[in-house]
Amino acid sequence: MKSNFNEILEFWRTEYSSKVKIYENYKSKNQLQLFANIFSPGNTYFYVINAHNLEIEFVSEGVQDVLGISAEDIDIEKILSTALPEEIESLKKKELIIKDFFFNFVDKDKITDYKAVYTYKMTNFKNECCTMLHQLTVTSVTENHIPMHVLSVHSKIEHIQKQSLPYVSFISLTGGPSYYNVSIEHEVFNPKRIKDTPTNLLSILTKREIEIVKQISNGLNANEIGNMLSISPHTVRTHKKNILCKTGVKNTAELMAKGYIEGLLT
Incomplete structure (x- = not known):
């Protein structure tokens, strides 16, 4: 199963890290708590990851309560390893959709205007199976409009959602068009492939x-x-x-x- 996690890491390295040539620290850490609170519906932790090397530059103390791992010891591999094994293929497809949206669909000057949202199942340090809501937004880009820093917010929503859902939503933070329940079946973003459910x-x-x-x-x-x-x-x-x-x-x-x-x- 470790190899499956590594496939996701390698995808991120190829599609993001290889394109971010210069390392830059995230400069707005003092705004993170306020910003992350906008996204947080439940028991939550959040972090900023640097696409250049996939290192976590900042993580909230809530990671201890949710994952049982201290902020000092957390890294992206440990976060990925909490996902249920049967979630890995779905996570890979969701990340492909997100990459396609930010690289090939949305206007380059609007990359930071959107958050992507999806659910997944994980096992916490108490061996409890939990549904997580993952929300992410690009907070800075390179001169070539490649995502450099990404804020990710992970919230436990087991009390309101039992199942992981097979789609991703892209929600405008600035009043622009949003795209709800985009199917991950074809692994590319297509606004016409909206899950056939009641409208948003x-x-x-x-x-x-x-x-x-x-x-x-x-x-x-x-x-x-x-x-x-x-x-x-x-x-x-x-x-x-x-x-x-x-x-x-x-x-x-x-x-x-x-x-x-x-x-x-x-």
């Missing part, structure tokens, strides 16, 4: 419904949401029923998972 939340929910979804994610009940929005608890519950019907999900947990994966909830 932002396009099918009203502003009021989106606000209610966000407040549900904050742990508020119908009475509290009603007080905040100056509507009755009954109206809140009616909105919630309509939201579940529109989105095609079975319950609130699935709704929250969909919201995090699509970037509606942060």
Whole structure:
């Protein structure tokens, strides 16, 4: 199985490291905590990796709680080794899609405007199987627009999503077009290969419904949401029923998972 992990590392070295000729330290570490909080729905750690040599330049202390590895001892190989063996092929395909998106699809001056999102399964230091939400964004590029530093945020979402999903979403951080649930089957990015599921939340929910979804994610009940929005608890519950019907999900947990994966909830 180690060879499978090495295939991913070799892919990164070939497609990224070989193109970043000059090593530069990440210069905005003091902004990382605030920035990473934008991405974090649960028990979370985050790190910055330098594409030049695949070294982790900064990692949050949360890695100890999630992986049981200290910030001083962590490296990219140890992070990869937590993934379940059956996830490796899927991870390789997801990374191929991400590479194709940033190198061949998105405009070069917009590489840092997007985050890529996907899920995977891992085993933590307690031998517990967990679903992880992986969100990444390029924070700096070379003069030739090759990703140099990448911020990765890994969050445990086992409480809202049990399965690893076979697609990747690309979400604009600046109001541009986003691409949800892109199939990994063909290993190249194609915006036409969107998973045939109900449309993404932002396009099918009203502003009021989106606000209610966000407040549900904050742990508020119908009475509290009603007080905040100056509507009755009954109206809140009616909105919630309509939201579940529109989105095609079975319950609130699935709704929250969909919201995090699509970037509606942060």
